């Protein structure tokens with residue numbers, strides 16, 4: 017379809033930071049609830065004083081990398097089995113657990129412990145000391161710390177028991193002080209909640225971050241409702257409301273903190289692990305529908321027995337095409353295995369920006385052609401590579417459209433043909449990865465997506481930031497199959513929503529513009545094309561109807577309405593009698609037809625059968641006319657291969673006049689149309705024309721290292737573009753092979769080709785119900 021394949025498109029990468037979602041470092045280790053409980057009120061000292069607790073220095077600073085020195089065992093005190101600090105986090109270093117420091121077991125030996133670096137109560141006293149050391153800290157900390165002379169005023173000579181009593185009193189006092197601090201609500205919240213935001217109209221609905229619980233939310237809802245109902249602000253009620261909320265928060269925080277403090281370190285660690293597991297499970301549950309695939313019975317494919325054609329001449333031609341496939345595959349394997357495409361002249365890999373860092377485009381694109389051509393070893397090699405190497409966790413932008421038609425389509429097709437689960441698994445995995453592209457206000461997906469970050473955007477050149485019709489309109493078939501196979505409706509919902517958006521829009525002259533803005537859900541520039549930017553949207557409307565066993569009548573109507581508008585406004589006949597499809601730009605016609613547009617001959621013929629009354633023959637003939645025009649575009653070149661675009665103005669017909677439209681990149685659209693025309697009419701000219709194309713490919717595109725595109729099909733000598741496109745193996749060679757095969761190889765009554773020629777079976781439904789609906 018659009019600007020493509022040659023990789024020439026330069027993209028500005030104004031990405032947002034991929035780290036946006038990274039949590040703050042200090043919150044990494046503890047479960048949210050624990051943090052919520054501790055942060056506003058807990059003073060680290062209290063935690064130490066009460067036993068095992070996460071160790072942070074005042075002000076939230078955590079212990080430095082070096083662990084706090086191990087505490088010696090306290091004689092006569094709490095029997096702490098292991099006084100070494102315990103890291104609370106697997107990584108350690110941030111939060112430490114100290115055990116065995118309880119004031120109730122304070123002993124005369126305690127100072128030694130304090131001096132050794134542990135921080136029992138005594139260690140906290142300097143917080144209260146006066147510079148002269150005469151305050152509490154000086155009196156007690158100093159006295160106890162040295163255990164000898166008393167300095168300054170105060171009791172001069174206490175006996176040991178008195179000291180002990182005093183110590184107890186002070187301990188109780190300090191515990192009370194800290195307890196009070198601990199119990200007090202966070203003053204900043206109190207102030208902001210009660211004083212500054214007392215007007216209910218300014219109040220946020222509910223502070224979910226605080227985990228305020230159902231009651232606070234209910235209250236907030238009530239306030240909101242009152243506001244909606246126009247009730248005057250009730251200051252007293254609001255204050256009460258706030259206080260209740262604060263009280264509740266703190267009660268909860270307190271409860272959690274108390275519970276935590278009562279726990280043994282092992283219990284805390286176990287809780288952390290459990291909490292972590294729960295978070296992981298929640299994340300999985302969000303993805304639950306995708307986690308496992310429902311058991312879908314594999315239905316053996318119809319029409320994959322590959323008999324030799326009875327006519328030896330045809331048989332030979334078909335064998336030749338298989339040879340071409342071998343040449344293309346072997347060279348890719350030899351020079352570019354595992355990379356996306358092959359550079360057949362340079363004999364190395366070619367990477368296209370369309371796939372980001374996803375690798376193996378040729379392998380996935382070629383799978384079903386290998387299968388159909390019975391290249392069994394090659395198919396197994398490809399499968400093994402996919403099993404081991406196909407990875408979608410790439411931190412780079414991909415084209416949603418290209419990845420869908422080649423990778424999702426290729427994997428689904430391989431699954432339907434072979435029944436190998438790995439292809440299904442990979443297809444669904446990739447489908448999930450593409451879902452964030454739909455996170456736009458309208459649900460019309462972005463063109464480009466970073467599959468790792470889930471950030472999408474549109475091509476910078478697209479009109480007004482629009483998404484492209486042929487891109488978002490070419491997801492339907494694959495996504496319907498993803499839902500069908502995975503049992504998860506999400507894929508189908510996404511593409512059905514696209515249709516909903518389209519159906520709500522006014523169409524200029526019944527035509528679909530190529531550009532649609534995903535934010536506004538409105539059309540961009542009124543350019544209409546059945547070639548690049550528009551093409552496969554129309555193809556997928558028709559095929560959605562066919563693939564649904566003709567039950568998707570909405571798609572059918574959309575398709576035939578669109579074709580009617582196209583005929584009226586875009587299809588013209590040249591003075592030389594060639595029918596062509598022009599491009600429409602805001603009501604003006606550009607008399608140019610792209611190579612891409614040539615697929616439409618096959619489309620018209622394929623849809624003829626379901627055409628409104630009396631039009632079936634007409635559409636079949638229209639298909640034949642387009643096939644003839646496209647054949648002419650080939651025939652009028654020196655290489656006998658068609659240019660990228662040809663014109664019907666300035667005295668020429670079916671000839672490229674601009675240098676930048678003279679290239680041929682191994683595209684399939686013309687032979688694709690020959691394939692449908694052959695199957696639907698059996699007119700031998702289509703085999704003849706197809707064979708001309710084979711000869712031209714052999715004469716001009718075949719090189720030692722594979723097949724190359726050409727820069728100018730009018731030149732007498734080949735100028736190679738040095739790319740063997742993956743669609744050459746997926747489409748061009750497959751269609752050619754089918755033209756020289758019997759019709760019972762992949763019969764059109766059972767199979768739909770996606771726009772990359774990957775095979776999707778018709779999803780059978782209750783026919784009668786459909787017929788009734790149609791009536």
Ligand code: DMJ
Nearest residue numbers: 017552683684743771772
């Ligand atoms: C293929 O990738 C698909 O056919 C797509 O729809 C447009 N054309 C290229 C090959 O030309």
